[in-house]
Structures are given as C-alpha cells and as structure tokens.
Amino acid sequence: MSASVNRLNKIHFMLTTFLALYFLLASKQALFAGGNLLIKNANILTVTNGVIPHGDVLVVNGIIKQVGQNLAAPPGTKIIEANGRYLIPGIIDTHTHIALSGTNEGTEAITPEVNMADVINADDPSIFTALTGGVTMVHTMHGSANPIGGINVVLKLKWGKPSEELIVKEAYPTLKFALGENVKQSNRTLLPGRPQRYPATRMGANAIIRRELLKARDYMAQWDRYNQLKNSKNPPKNLLPPRRNLRLETLADLLRGKLIARCHAYVATEMIEFLNLAKEFGFKIGAFEHAWEAYKITDELLKAGVGISVFIDSWAYKMEAAEGIAYNAAYCTKRGILVSINSDSGERIRRLFNEAGKAVKYGLTQDEAIKLITINAAKQLGVDHLVGSIEVGKQADLALFSEHPMSAYTRCDMTIIEGEVYFDRDQLLKEREAASTKKGGI
C-alpha cells in the first residue's frame, strides 16, 4: 500500500474517530450530579442482607444513608421511581484492560516498573459501554505478555471526569503476573532472524520469576546493610547507597507485603507452582486470573486462601483453555473459594451480569451468582468496606435492572456512582428521539 493511500486511510480513520467521539462526548457528563438521591419502590437486592421488596434507598452526599420502606427525603432531593425494578450494588469487574492507553509492555519479559495508573485514558468509550451494563468499578490491569507485568489500578467509571478522580485509592495495590501460553509466546509466529524470547516454556516462566525475586531479595539486603551502616554510631566515611533500581523496588514492595500479586494462570500445575513461589518468598496472592483449571485444585486453593477471577464459560480459544468447564465458578464457590467473574473485554463488560447469570445454570442460586460480580469482587479488590453491597454507610454505587439481574431477559436501565447518575436509558432514549426529530427523522 502506498504512503499516500496510507495517509488517506489515517485521515479517514481520524475523522471517523472524531465523529464517533463527538457523539459520545455529547452526553459525557454525569446526567445527574450532586450525590443526593431517593430511589423509590425498588426490589432491592442488598447482596449481603437479603431482598427488600418495594424498598427505598436514600443517598446523601454519595453515601447510602438509609435503606428501607417508605423513606422520606429532604426537600430538593432527586427522586428516582424504580417502579418495582431491581436495584443492585454497582457491578465490579475484577479483570479488565479498559480505560488505558496501553496494556502490555511486551518488549521485555520482566517489567514491574510500569504502572497502569500512569496511562489511564478517561476518554475510552469502553467506560460508557461498561456503564450501560451496570458496571461502576474496574480493576484495570497490565496485560499477560510478561511473567511479571506492571502495577494495576482500580477505577470508578466516572465518565467525563478527569483520570485522577477515577482512581480508587483505598483498593489493594496489585502487581500483575502471568504464566502459560501468553508468556511463553506459543501462539506467536516468529519472524525470521528473530530469537525466541526467554521464557519459552512453563519451566522458564517459573524460573524467571524466581530469578527476579531472588534479585529483589539481594537488593533489599543491600539496602538493609546500607541503612544499618548509615544509622550506626560511626558510619563509614565513604558510605555510598546502593544504586536505585525501580524494577527491583516494585518487587521488593511485593516481598514486603505492600503489593499483592494477581496472577494470570490457566492450568493446575502452573497455579500450584505459583502458590509454591509465594510460599518460598512470602508474598501474597490476591487471586488467580482466568484459572480455568481451578476446579482441579480446590483443596490447594482453599488451603492457601487464594481466590479466583474467572470467565463463566468463554473457553476453548487456546489449548490451555480446553479444559475450562462452565461449572468452574459455581463448583469453586460451593467448595468455599472466593470467586469473581470478570470480563477481560471492552465488549463482554457490558453483559457481565449475563455472565454471572449463567452460573445459575451450573449450580448456584441467583443470590449466590450475583455475589460473583459484586461483594466477592469487592473483597478481592479490598474495597468491600466501601462498595459491593447495598448497606447504610457504603458508597452509593448502584445499578437498576428491568428484570432480576440474573435473568436472561434483563436489561440495565440506570447506573449510579456515589449518588450521581452516569447512565440513564430512559433519558438516552428521549435524547435520541429529540435528535432524530431535529434531523427530520432518519
């Protein structure tokens, strides 16, 4: 393709992008700001305290003030008539890559110095897409190209707000690890003359992580020795600090317990071996990501107290996903493992509630299934004291559904974050109607 055609394509692409963004940005602000709301006559699925039929929720300054029946609101409070629809806590996606302007620093196998908080893209339309499915919070992560990736970030999907206001500072700081086919690059065609990256096997993936953690241990020892000498009564005159290494500093934080590992893993063996690494080095694992063979090693996971963040049934897309059974989430839940369902996609995220709903097919009750995308997810991210259920004192992150959210027939009608409405289907339909009449109807 000639350069000029290429340029034309680029211009066309940019124009399309701008046009599309214009349409999106037109409605890009909280539809109702202020954080004071009274939601009336809803079927409230509190998740932690059962169902309140014909219930009301009063939100003051973004916090749930009261949950009950026939609540009164201070004058001037915005009233939302739920008309018997289902109100649930905002959905939390524990594994996505949305709202980022970069996912994988794949040029090297070890990159813990990169931080996803540095590349937040608050203009990503996926944020709006997620809101249309009732999602209010995401754990947006480094990709799975590297055995040790980067630091992840938890965001609230406050569409239209600057990136700093999206970050959830209270969440666990987490570091991405990855194992298996992606890191050994087994599904890649090598260009002639280009060497295969180390690691190319599961052995290598484990070995390279151990190598880096050993390095981090040495690095910590160097600093400990330096600090010991520096703080001694008679520090040596020419005492020099060790050379700073940002890569190893992150890993040192992991070993100090300031960071929690989140590890992309599929097959049973690699999960067991990562559990062993964690034991060997004394770091914490927040959850295994995807964990398609978790059902094979429930005892080991229970013993280690490690949860899983999984798909409900997206499987058989590669060899290591060929034994990923749709019973995984339900069975592991029944065994007592903390399970959340993730989207890992800017498309699946808007039907994450449907994905959780499918868990009912494979053995959970509707009440159990909804936990997979609310309170369980909040626990895995360390924010269950703030969100994940409808309780007095928690942040008013809420979603309103036309039918029971675990039914296949349901639809998300409204999404609220801290008492501010970020998605309102009725409002959107009205705006659409108005826009089409203005244009003379298309």
Next chain:
Amino acid sequence: MRTMRIFTKTQQNFSRLLFVITALGLSFLFSSLFLNAADTDGKSPKVLAIVNARIVPVVGEEIASGTIIIKDGRIAEIGQNVSIPKEAQVIEAKGLIAYPGMIDAYSSLGLVEISGVSATVDNRETGRINPQVKAIEALKYDSMHIPIARANGIVAAVVAPTGGLISGQSTLVKLDGWTNREMVIKESLALQVELPRIRGSRGGFMGFGRQEATISTDKALAELKELFHKARMYEKRRQTAQKNILLPLPDFDETSLFLLPVVKGELPVMFSVHGDKDILQTIRFVQEEKIKAIFYGVEQGFKVAEEIKKAGIPCIIGSLYDLPPTWEDGYDSLFVNPGILNKAGVKIAFSSSSSSASKDLPYHAAKAVAFGLDRKEALKAVTIYPAEIFGVDGIMGSLEKGKLASIVLADGDLLEFGTKIEKVFIEGKEVDLNNRYTELLEKFKKRELKM
C-alpha cells in the same frame, strides 16, 4: 477430468428412481437387522409416550398438560386427550415443559474445536473464491462442543465455512450421529458469501484490532456478478457442446461448476451483510440475479427493515456478543435490531455464530426480548423460523403431528439461564446429555471425596 460426470435432467431422474428402488429393496432385506439393532439399543424403543407435560408447540395453542406419542422417530400424536399405546415406554413429565428443540441458524460447530490451535480449525479455506468447499465434508461429528450445545436444548445447527468472498457451502445437521453423514439434514444448505464489514465494527475500538475491509461492497458484488455470468455461460457452452459432438467442451472451470446450483436457483446464497447501504445494494443484486437469498449478520438491518421485508429475504441475526458497528447507531443497536426487524415483518432467526459458545443460542434470543422483541417471537426465532428459512419446517421446528420428534423437556422457560434441560430427544431418540463439562467435573469431584 473426463471422469467428471454431469447428469442431465433425465439421467438424474432415472438415477434417482434407480436409487429409490435399490434403497427400498435393501431396506426390505435388512429391515429385520436394523430393527434388532434398535431393539438392543434400549434407549430408543419404537414407541414413546411423554405424559403430563406442559406443551409449548410454538405453532398452535399451548397445552397445559398433554401427551406426546413418539413413533418411528416422529410425533404420532400430540394433545390433551391422547390414548397411550400399550407398547409405549412412558416418560413422566409432570412439572416439565415440552418445547421443540432449538436450531442454531449459523455456527462453526464441528469445524472449530480450539480456535487458537490451527490444527483444530477447519472453517476457513485459503483464497477468496471457494464455492467448491463443503462444510459437511470436514465436520467433526464428535466435537466436544456438540454435546454441550445439545445439553442446552439445541438439536440442529447450520455449520458454515467463513472467509474470503465465497467461503464455501454450509450444511444443516442434527446434533446427533456416529458419523458426519449420519448428522445430515441438508447436505448443502447455502453458498456462503461474505460482503465487507462495516468500518470500525466488531470488537476493536474504532477499527483498531480489526482488519479493515480491503474491498468495497460495490466491488464485491460486481465480482460476484461476473462469476455468476461466467457460470451461466459455462453451462450454456457445455450444453451446446453436448448437443453437438463437433463443438468443443469448455475448459474445466471448478468455480463455474460449483456456482451452477446457485445461478439455477437451486441453492440459496447466504450473504454476510452488515451495513444498511450494503443491504440495499445486495437486495438489488439478488433481484437482478434472480437467486434465492438469506441474509446473515444484518447489524444495521433496523435502518432498512421495510426494504428487507419487501424483498422477502429472511435474516439470520449474528451474535449479539458484540459492540455496535458504529457508535452513532446507539449502544443498544445490536440488541434492538431483532425486535425492529421482526415488527417490520422480516423473518428472523438467531445464531450463536460460534462453536464453543453455541450453547448460548437461547440467551441471544432472550437478550433481544430485553430490548423489545416479543417473547413468543423470540422462541419462534430459535425454532420454527429457522426451520422455515431453511425449508425444513415440514419436518421440524415445532411440535406437530407428523414432524420429527426433536423435543426438549425443560423445567422452566427455554431461554432462561436457570432452566434445567432434563431430557432431549432427537428424531425420537433420547440423547445423552453428558458432555465435556460434566465429565471433567465428575472426574475431579472424585478427588474431593478421597480427601
């Protein structure tokens, strides 16, 4: 190449007659043998009676509590007051709902096992023009995805090749059989033609992560027109040469040869078509070429629903697990599309467009209901409508006397997540609902018991 024989009409009729006679003779000879085999099978007695079921026949009135008699694979009787033959094996279905089995109107079942492992992928031939490749000839009858789909109440599926401009011939199969050929309902269902996608659609953000269309719909249709013309000319020259031995036979042309059934109007074309303008162009093409057509994908169909209705072309809805083709259409355009098409009078059918997610067929239909499609119509769009579109409504797609007994017994709404599928019958035979999911689960549950 000389051995390639094309039958003339009379030859064809004669050979058909011969075949029927032979088949009748053989079946008479072996009938006792077959019956014995069926008897020892145990799972497929000659007469079955499903009793006390709530029956949702899809066509006709619902029966609050009724009986279905299955005889020789077909529905012999169905209704409220049906007497049960003495020899019948009775299946108590109190508390269960009987539905016709679902038909997945577009899938890659049996062609794609593990999508990322090319050794297990057989749905995409190399090159752009491949009318000669047939899905049935590569179908893996023991695909791990088939029993999973079956366990969700799907009894038949269209299996379609993909890629290029002419991808090959799709097939319609039942989800039961010990060989690919045993599964056949319609060996050659349609010629699959794929028109360019809408720019920026599908998965990627604003066109990122997706290959842009390298060809416009105009050019694609012009190319098809030329190929169809060539096929007609090829046939004309061949026929002329057959009448006059002095005239040379045309040089062998594989593409023209396999396009013949299409230009003769015998084999429909299933067009993957997406944008509103492309849909209108394709309607014109279909009318000019006087071919039978089915649309697949049809993401912007809602913008030209009236025109599609007028053209009388049925639409197979692509997977709803996707983003809108353009953001200007609205975030919900894929979800409202089936309802709008249906209201306009277009015949629609849902599809999984997948192998590993073929079991999700009912959920696509339910999703469309959440965005405006009528519930009963949604059920029809996974049963009788696809049967009508594929010309097999005489034998399947609803629970009616005389049709093949492909029946699902469920403990609730067929399209709902929580519903348990208790039993599935395909052509009168109860099929095994065990699958890779249940087998692996059972295997590793044993570990739990040991500990």
